Amino acid sequence: MAKAHSLPELVPPLPREVDHRRNLPLSSAFTWLALGWKDLWTKPGPSLVYGLAVTALSMLVIWAMFEFSWDNVLFPALAGFLVIGPVLAIGTYEKSRRLEVGEKVTLWNMLFPKAGVQHLFFVGGVLMMIMLLWLRAAVLLYAVFFGWLPFPGLDQLLPMLLGTPRGLALLAVGTLVGGLFAALAFAVSVLSIPLVLDKQEDAFTAMGTSASYVLNNLPAMLVWGAIVLLLTIVGVATGFLGFIILFPLLGHATWHAYRTVIG
Numbered sequence: 001m002a003k004a005h006s007l008p009e010l011v012p013p014l015p016r017e018v019d020h021r022r023n024l025p026l027s028s029a030f031t032w033l034a035l036g037w038k039d040l041w042t043k044p045g046p047s048l049v050y051g052l053a054v055t056a057l058s059m060l061v062i063w064a065m066f067e068f069s070w071d072n073v074l075f076p077a078l079a080g081f082l083v084i085g086p087v088l089a090i091g092t093y094e095k096s097r098r099l100e101v102g103e104k105v106t107l108w109n110m111l112f113p114k115a116g117v118q119h120l121f122f123v124g125g126v127l128m129m130i131m132l133l134w135l136r137a138a139v140l141l142y143a144v145f146f147g148w149l150p151f152p153g154l155d156q157l158l159p160m161l162l163g164t165p166r167g168l169a170l171l172a173v174g175t176l177v178g179g180l181f182a183a184l185a186f187a188v189s190v191l192s193i194p195l196v197l198d199k200q201e202d203a204f205t206a207m208g209t210s211a212s213y214v215l216n217n218l219p220a221m222l223v224w225g226a227i228v229l230l231l232t233i234v235g236v237a238t239g240f241l242g243f244i245i246l247f248p249l250l251g252h253a254t255w256h257a258y259r260t261v262i263g
Contacts, residue, residue: 123192
């Protein structure tokens with residue numbers, strides 16, 4: 001009589017469950033910032049040149065907006081910087097990854113990382129689409145509150161926004177809508193680009209994983225998002241010169257956020 005198969009032989013083993021780290025302490029965000037600061041000043045030259053390049057690119061974009069009379073979307077465009085920032089920071093992730101595994105760090109390797117290039121472009125395309133939708137939404141919101149009234153120019157914008165009921169309403173609704181776009185971009189990008197760079201995951205898996213981990217660690221991620229927003233405001237307030245240091249700092253720190261959350 002044939003021996004009956006045991007249950008373990010009949011049922012294939014389940015795949016090992018992914019360790020979704022949950023409820024990281026709020027202090028995690030400050031630890032990431034400290035580790036990012038350490039990476040920034042370990043072989044600082046490439047990081048500072050990288051930050052200088054991002055600063056120069058930002059200034060060029062602002063100059064082009066005024067040159068071509070696109071200043072009506074200046075403030076939404078500055079907010080959009082938060083959306084596409086993770087794409088611009090790819091090189092800083094690459095430097096932190098190389099420091100972690102003891103590989104050589106050069107500016108060339110930061111500018112042209114080899115891993116998962118096509119998926120990095122796809123994630124970048126998604127973020128660019130989110131930014132363009134936000135810019136279009138900002139124009140539509142202005143039309144909803146002010147109709148066909150021409151854009152007053154930057155010198156009259158703040159008095160219009162802060163000194164009129166419609167301006168205050170536009171500011172409140174615009175901040176809410178912009179926050180939703182920024183939250184979506186943050187959730188799908190903050191960990192997805194490091195994940196593609198490190199483990200060569202496809203773009204869809206990486207973005208879904210990023211959003212999942214952000215939700216699992218929402219308090220810590222909200223603190224990290226607030227730090228990113230605050231330092232971005234400081235960078236803009238310094239005429240973008242602060243980004244020479246602040247941009248690579250945030251990029252290196254984001255790598256450590258990824259490493260802490262995903263492992």
